[in-house]
Amino acid sequence: MTGFRRYGVRILIGVILTPVVVAADSRVTITGGADASGHNYAWTVENHHASPIVFVEFPHFHATLFFAPAGWTTESTFLVNVGVKSQPGLCNARADTVELGIAPARSAVFKMQVASTGAQRRPGEVRVRFADGADATVAGVELPSPEPTGDRFVPLIGLGVLFAVWLIHRAIRNSPSKKSATPTFSRKDAK
Numbered sequence: 442m443t444g445f446r447r448y449g450v451r452i453l454i455g456v457i458l459t460p461v462v463v464a465a466d467s468r469v470t471i472t473g474g475a476d477a478s479g480h481n482y483a484w485t486v487e488n489h490h491a492s493p494i495v496f497v498e499f500p501h502f503h504a505t506l507f508f509a510p511a512g513w514t515t516e517s518t519f520l521v522n523v524g525v526k527s528q529p530g531l532c533n534a535r536a537d538t539v540e541l542g543i544a545p546a547r548s549a550v551f552k553m554q555v556a557s558t559g560a561q562r563r564p565g566e567v568r569v570r571f572a573d574g575a576d577a578t579v580a581g582v583e584l585p586s587p588e589p590t591g592d593r594f595v596p597l598i599g600l601g602v603l604f605a606v607w608l609i610h611r612a613i614r615n616s617p618s619k620k621s622a623t624p625t626f627s628r629k630d631a632k
């Protein structure tokens with residue numbers, strides 16, 4: 442192989458094997474998202490800021506479990522469970538100490554399991570807080586989200602339209618003006 446071909450093949454392999462950067466801010470990068478099943482999410486949060494990351498907040502819909510690195514405390518709202526409302530929630534992770542936070546030029550993995558129905562993969566925003574008090578909002582992160590209200594009612598609206606068309610067709614077919622226009626014969630007329 443010539444040098445150019447070898448270089449081109451390496452670039453192509455690198456592009457294929459490199460994980461796609463889902464979202465970035467100049468201070469933090471978040472890569473990852475759902476696996477092929479859509480039930481397991483994993484994100485790598487990489488710190489590019491001078492201060493450690495001590496708090497991360499992932500919005501969710503129908504999450505069942507949330508995992509943070511060792512030494513982090515998690516708190517979640519509206520996880521799927523008996524008696525819990527089916528609505529969007531938040532999964533927060535907070536470093537127990539600054540030393541356990543994500544140090545500059547380091548990364549950590551956060552994971553989430555999602556119920557088998559109801560959630561769709563959609564881009565959203567993840568909040569990050571640094572030990573120096575700075576906040577960052579990273580947009581475009583693949584998150585488990587509720588399907589849009591319009592999508593939820595499309596089949597019902599379609600059935601309603603079909604029913605309305607059927608009613609109109611039936612009303613036109615059975616209209617009194619159409620009945621009077623058709624001649625009727627009786628036995629007296631036949632003689």
